[in-house]
Amino acid sequence: MTQLLATASRSTYLPRHEPGECIGFDDFELFPTARVLKRYGMPLPLGSRALDILIVLVGRAGQVVSHRELISRAWRGLVVDQGNLRVQINGLRRALGEGAAGARYIANIPGQGYCFVAAIERSGASGPTVLPPLDYALR
Template identity: 40%
Template sequence: MPAVSRAAIRFAHWEIRPDERLLRVRGAAVTVGARAFAVLLALVERRGQMVTKQQLLDAAWPGLVVEENNVSVQIAALRKLLGAGAIATVAGLGYQLSAEALADDAAPAPAPSVAASLHALIGRELDEAAVGELLARERLVSVIGSGGVGKTSLARAV
């Protein structure tokens, strides 16, 4: 995919300026590491689409072999800056930019969301069925687990 070349891409409370390698949150320039910026830029370039961990590793650590956990660390740092809802986890597959670009951005309309287009989570059919059965019997069901395992994606799918 071609690199983003616009001066600024604006979102609700933040903007990215790829040509300047600058991130502004609520109007103020924020310090973001080169790896986190590369991860964010890859997500912005593919907004509306799911981006695999491997694609993010290739974008931020080109030609290097690094642990997948490095992506999670950079995503966590970006969520602290942009808000927890700015980047969605697509369970077992990768990440997707959830933030919508503002209308004055001249970018083409994003492709339909991979997460939204999947009626069932890949490999989570049994979990979906189990939560669905619990919801049929109970008024309240809590989905618990470690961070990043796909609890929210599972709940949304159900």
């Protein structure tokens, strides 16, 4: 297995979120600065690494985020295997109920990384913004 050193690089783009910003998708609300994910208004228990990964993916919805970038965000300064990332992604998919009733949130782009593909709506001080879902055939 390939091991990667999780270090933040200057080229790594980490989304910036406004205080109080809410990113909605399906029945979920993600509050990045508060580090809370809610479904039907109830907080969902997510580990800190899974939450870090989700915040990056949702913050860059529609863009492929490399394995290296996700690892550098969730495992700052640690050497980890890509298998650790896969475990966290699978846990996120389970927590989000991906696959149930056709729900799809995280696409695997082989050899590149992962992409958040569900439609999102951002709300905050700057007003609402809606991004439509993407159609990635690869998973």
